[in-house]
Each structure stands twice: as C-alpha cells, then as structure tokens.
Amino acid sequence: MHEISLVQGLFQQLGDLAAENQASKIISVTMDIGPLSGVVVDSFRFGFDILSAESDLVRGAQLIVETSPARYACTSCGNVVETADKKPDGCPQCGDLLLFPQGGDDIILRSVEME
Numbered sequence: 319m320h321e322i323s324l325v326q327g328l329f330q331q332l333g334d335l336a337a338e339n340q341a342s343k344i345i346s347v348t349m350d351i352g353p354l355s356g357v358v359v360d361s362f363r364f365g366f367d368i369l370s371a372e373s374d375l376v377r378g379a380q381l382i383v384e385t386s387p388a389r390y391a392c393t394s395c396g397n398v399v400e401t402a403d404k405k406p407d408g409c410p411q412c413g414d415l416l417l418f419p420q421g422g423d424d425i426i427l428r429s430v431e432m433e
C-alpha cells in the first residue's frame with residue numbers, strides 16, 4: 319500500500335522534528351492532502367493508526383487531515399474551476415473540455431503539536 323510508505327516518511331520527519339525540539343511525544347499532526355495527490359485519506363489514516371501504535375513518539379497522537387480543493391484551469395477562456403470533487407466534465411463558462419489541473423497534488427505537513 320502506497321500510503322504506508324508515505325506514513326513511514328512522515329514518521330521519519332516527525333522523529334527529526336521531535337529531536338530538534340527535544341520533544342518526546344507528538345500530540346497532533348495536521349496534514350494537507352491535495353485531492354489530486356492520489357492518496358486515499360482513509361488508507362493514510364489506517365497506516366497512521368498502525369504505525370503510531372508501534373512508535374513511542376507518535377502513539378496516541380491525533381491525525382488531522384485537511385483537504386484543499388482542486389483547481390482546474392480552462393485552456394480556452396482561462397476560467398478556473400474549484401472543486402473538492404472529481405474533475406469537472408467541462409468548463410462551466412465556455413464548455414471547453416480541456417481543463418488542466420493546477421496544484422492539488424501536494425502532501426504537506428502543516429503543523430505538529432508536541433511536548
């Protein structure tokens with residue numbers, strides 16, 4: 319599962335952050351997962367639950383996932399469509415079918431609360 323390796327990467331980051339801040343416990347983690355990142359949020363949570371149970375540092379931490387909407391720009395009229403859902407079928411302004419995604423594929427560690 320792709321998400322497990324993402325969570326492993328996240329835990330490495332958390333370990334580094336905790337070491338830098340001389341923290342011994344992660345309280346909460348806020349992630350921003352773009353709708354076009356290909357990450358299944360439920361799987362990510364699942365992986366987080368499994369791996370955090372094995373980590374003294376992260377055990378019991380709260381995972382907060384924010385998803386920002388995806389943006390698609392119309393190649394004809396430049397109209398930008400914002401959607402939290404799947405890609406729109408066409409531009410609502412001019413009907414053109416060629417829409418390009420703009421961002422929305424990022425996985426960002428927004429904030430970490432630790433002690």
Ligand SMILES: [Zn+2]
Nearest residue numbers: 392395409412
């Ligand atoms: Zn358009």
